[in-house]
Amino acid sequence: MIDRGYYNGFGGAFIPEILVATFDELEETFRKAKNDPAFWREYAALMSNYSCRPTPLTFAENLTRHFGGSRIYIKREDLNHTGAHKANNVMGQGLLVRRMGKTRVIAETGAGQHGVATATMAAKFGFQCTIYMGEVDVERQRPNVFWMERLGAEVVPVREGSRILKDAINEAFRDWVANMDSTHYVLGTACGPHPFPEMVSYFQSIIGQEARRQILELEHKLPARVYACVGGGSNALGIFSGFMKDPVELVGVEAGGRGLDTGQHASRLCAKDASVGVAQGYKTYFLQDADGQMRETHSVAAGLDYIGVSPILAQLKESGRVRFEAATDAEVVEALSLTIRTEGVIPALESSHAFAQAFREAPRMSSEDCIIINQSGRGDKDIFTIADAFGDPKWQEFIIGKAGKYHA
Amino acid sequence: MLETYLKNRLKERRILLMTHIVMGYPSFDDSHKLIETMVAAGVDLMELQIPFSEPVADGPVILHANQKALSAGATVQKCLELAKTAAASFNIPFLFMSYYNILFKYGVERFAGEMAGRGLHGAIVPDLPPEEGSDYLNAMRTHRLSPIFIFSPTTSDARMKMLASHARGFVYCVARKGVTGLDTRFSGQLETYLERCRQATSLPLALGFGVKDRTDIDFLKGKADIAVIGTQTIRLMEQRGVAAVGDFIAGLR
Numbered sequence: 105m106i107d108r109g110y111y112n113g114f115g116g117a118f119i120p121e122i123l124v125a126t127f128d129e130l131e132e133t134f135r136k137a138k139n140d141p142a143f144w145r146e147y148a149a150l151m152s153n154y155s156c157r158p159t160p161l162t163f164a165e166n167l168t169r170h171f172g173g174s175r176i177y178i179k180r181e182d183l184n185h186t187g188a189h190k191a192n193n194v195m196g197q198g199l200l201v202r203r204m205g206k207t208r209v210i211a212e213t214g215a216g217q218h219g220v221a222t223a224t225m226a227a228k229f230g231f232q233c234t235i236y237m238g239e240v241d242v243e244r245q246r247p248n249v250f251w252m253e254r255l256g257a258e259v260v261p262v263r264e265g266s267r268i269l270k271d272a273i274n275e276a277f278r279d280w281v282a283n284m285d286s287t288h289y290v291l292g293t294a295c296g297p298h299p300f301p302e303m304v305s306y307f308q309s310i311i312g313q314e315a316r317r318q319i320l321e322l323e324h325k326l327p328a329r330v331y332a333c334v335g336g337g338s339n340a341l342g343i344f345s346g347f348m349k350d351p352v353e354l355v356g357v358e359a360g361g362r363g364l365d366t367g368q369h370a371s372r373l374c375a376k377d378a379s380v381g382v383a384q385g386y387k388t389y390f391l392q393d394a395d396g397q398m399r400e401t402h403s404v405a406a407g408l409d410y411i412g413v414s415p416i417l418a419q420l421k422e423s424g425r426v427r428f429e430a431a432t433d434a435e436v437v438e439a440l441s442l443t444i445r446t447e448g449v450i451p452a453l454e455s456s457h458a459f460a461q462a463f464r465e466a467p468r469m470s471s472e473d474c475i476i477i478n479q480s481g482r483g484d485k486d487i488f489t490i491a492d493a494f495g496d497p498k499w500q501e502f503i504i505g506k507a508g509k510y511h512a
Numbered sequence: 513m514l515e516t517y518l519k520n521r522l523k524e525r526r527i528l529l530m531t532h533i534v535m536g537y538p539s540f541d542d543s544h545k546l547i548e549t550m551v552a553a554g555v556d557l558m559e560l561q562i563p564f565s566e567p568v569a570d571g572p573v574i575l576h577a578n579q580k581a582l583s584a585g586a587t588v589q590k591c592l593e594l595a596k597t598a599a600a601s602f603n604i605p606f607l608f609m610s611y612y613n614i615l616f617k618y619g620v621e622r623f624a625g626e627m628a629g630r631g632l633h634g635a636i637v638p639d640l641p642p643e644e645g646s647d648y649l650n651a652m653r654t655h656r657l658s659p660i661f662i663f664s665p666t667t668s669d670a671r672m673k674m675l676a677s678h679a680r681g682f683v684y685c686v687a688r689k690g691v692t693g694l695d696t697r698f699s700g701q702l703e704t705y706l707e708r709c710r711q712a713t714s715l716p717l718a719l720g721f722g723v724k725d726r727t728d729i730d731f732l733k734g735k736a737d738i739a740v741i742g743t744q745t746i747r748l749m750e751q752r753g754v755a756a757v758g759d760f761i762a763g764l765r
Contacts, residue, residue, distance in 0.1 A: 117642050117643075117644070120568070120662070121639065121662040121664045121667055121686065122664040122666055122690075124667065125666040127668070264572070264576065264579065270566065274566055274568050278571070280567070282690035282694075283689075284666075312612070351622075377758060379617075381617060382613045383611075383613050385568075394617070395618075396564070396613040396614050396617030396618070397565040398566060
């Protein structure tokens with residue numbers, strides 16, 4: 105591997121020797137595909153035929169009126185098949201797996217979105233599939249586990265470590281170092297060793313390409329600001345990439361959890377608790393202690409509950425090209441509630457972080473301006489989590505009654 | 513010099529033994545007792561693992577030991593202290609094993625200085641290929657420490673040569689794909705691989721991953737210079753205590 109994927113000192117490929125040859129092969133396959141115009145056409149055709157692309161850019165008329173500031177547009181990644189932007193990356197990697205002639209895919213998942221997307225891709229392409237998921241996440245995301253298993257995937261609960269997303273990533277690597285001849289690891293976000301950050305961002309750039317074309321058609325001008333939530337960073341990099349060279353302010357919104365000063369959050373780029381380190385194969389900002397041990401993270405949104413962040417975003421933070429903010433659990437639930445009632449769309453809790461920050465800023469902006477919020481995923485499939493976030497008493501009553509019937 | 517020590521030792525013994533412990537598991541007192549027991553049982557060198565929260569190259573047994581050590585309060589400072597005591601008390605070389613973040617957060621140059629000051633001989637950092645390790649290689653050179661690099665069955669001949677050019681002391685040959693602690697087939701295929709390793713370097717060769725009993729070690733005699741016992745002694749300690757580890761090691765050669 106000659107290009108080691110550095111972004112102003114962030115990134116790299118800190119991989120055990122046993123995986124070096126596998127990464128060389130992946131890097132070469134990706135490089136060839138990226139340089140082949142027919143590959144992108146094949147990818148775009150697959151996504152339009154299988155996953156509703158291009159996804160719409162919806163004018164949020166009611167929210168615009170409600171806040172009385174900038175005109176608000178929503179990029180509808182929730183309308184992808186399987187309900188989130190994760191499908192873009194997964195289907196793209198699926199095409200590469202076919203090129204490499206491998207027959208099995210593995211993936212980590214936190215909220216379950218990436219696991220469901222990978223299991224779906226495996227079902228379509230005829231690959232064997234194993235999904236690693238922290239035991240804590242298996243408990244809180246049972247419906248997604250149900251669908252992964254129906255799709256033919258084996259779901260392995262990870263009982264080591266803090267039993268969440270980062271531990272699932274470690275287990276997926278442990279599987280990969282034993283089975284790399286047959287197996288590709290479909291990493292779900294723009295993190296990990298090179299070439300994953302570049303490769304995942306490349307597939308997600310379809311969001312930004314579409315959004316730029318759509319806003320110019322609708323508004324005949326560029327947006328003033330673009331908002332995206334930031335977990336690992338793939339949906340943010342996807343939409344930001346379309347506007348990177350434009351005079352557009354890009355805003356990434358991290359999980360503020362119970363507040364940045366509580367220690368219970370997942371904010372790597374806004375919080376003082378994070379520092380530069382090397383883990384899970386790459387160098388970036390991590391939530392870690394002074395010895396370099398990773399901390400526990402917290403977010404109401406399982407998909408943002410992660411210790412690290414894309415090295416590409418770490419660079420964009422340092423260069424000042426992207427502004428980073430954090431939204432707390434409480435602000436997020438409020439933004440979600442307002443969006444559902446006002447606009448009739450249901451963002452995922454992850455995506456609602458972007459909405460919360462946009463709602464803070466939109467009222468102070470000019471009505472001449474427009475903004476785009478990336479709705480990276482849909483919330484209705486996470487009904488258990490969202491019902492809990494709202495503390496809905498009738499839902500609880502229903503679940504208790506339902507449980508009673510299973511016992512009867 | 514680690515290489516010289518190993519080569520001299522190899523004049524007396526057909527194969528050397530390197531054992532491994534996770535420092536602070538189950539406690540620092542136990543770690544000290546383990547080192548004492550292993551040295552008394554005749555090991556030739558030891559790797560002392562500084563626990564890390566994300567040990568991706570380790571299998572379930574060592575992973576679990578890392579986590580238990582951390583939750584019992586293991587810190588880098590306590591590990592440095594234990595290593596200092598060990599190096600001062602026992603007349604065999606000690607190496608650190610850990611993941612790169614531990615060195616990186618401490619400051620690579622400062623860490624190497626601490627190692628040298630405490631009488632350690634080198635380090636094994638499985639997630640640091642030489643391409644990412646120029647700071648580390650410089651610091652290790654400055655402090656006359658041995659950076660141990662790893663060969664694997666998937667490493668090409670050309671890459672083995674490149675790795676060997678950075679390696680000092682010995683080369684750690686991973687016996688197979690997968691993580692630590694799983695079964696390894698000691699077969700002709702392994703022999704061919706070790707011959708390939710031998711072609712790439714004049715440094716002593718250590719063979720690790722899945723070495724668990726006397727039969728495995730007999731197989732390695734004449735093919736590798738050092739047999740690495742990792743997971744097996746942790747299992748034994750968990751099941752039958754520290755004393756059983758001593759008997760086990762004494763019976764290996």
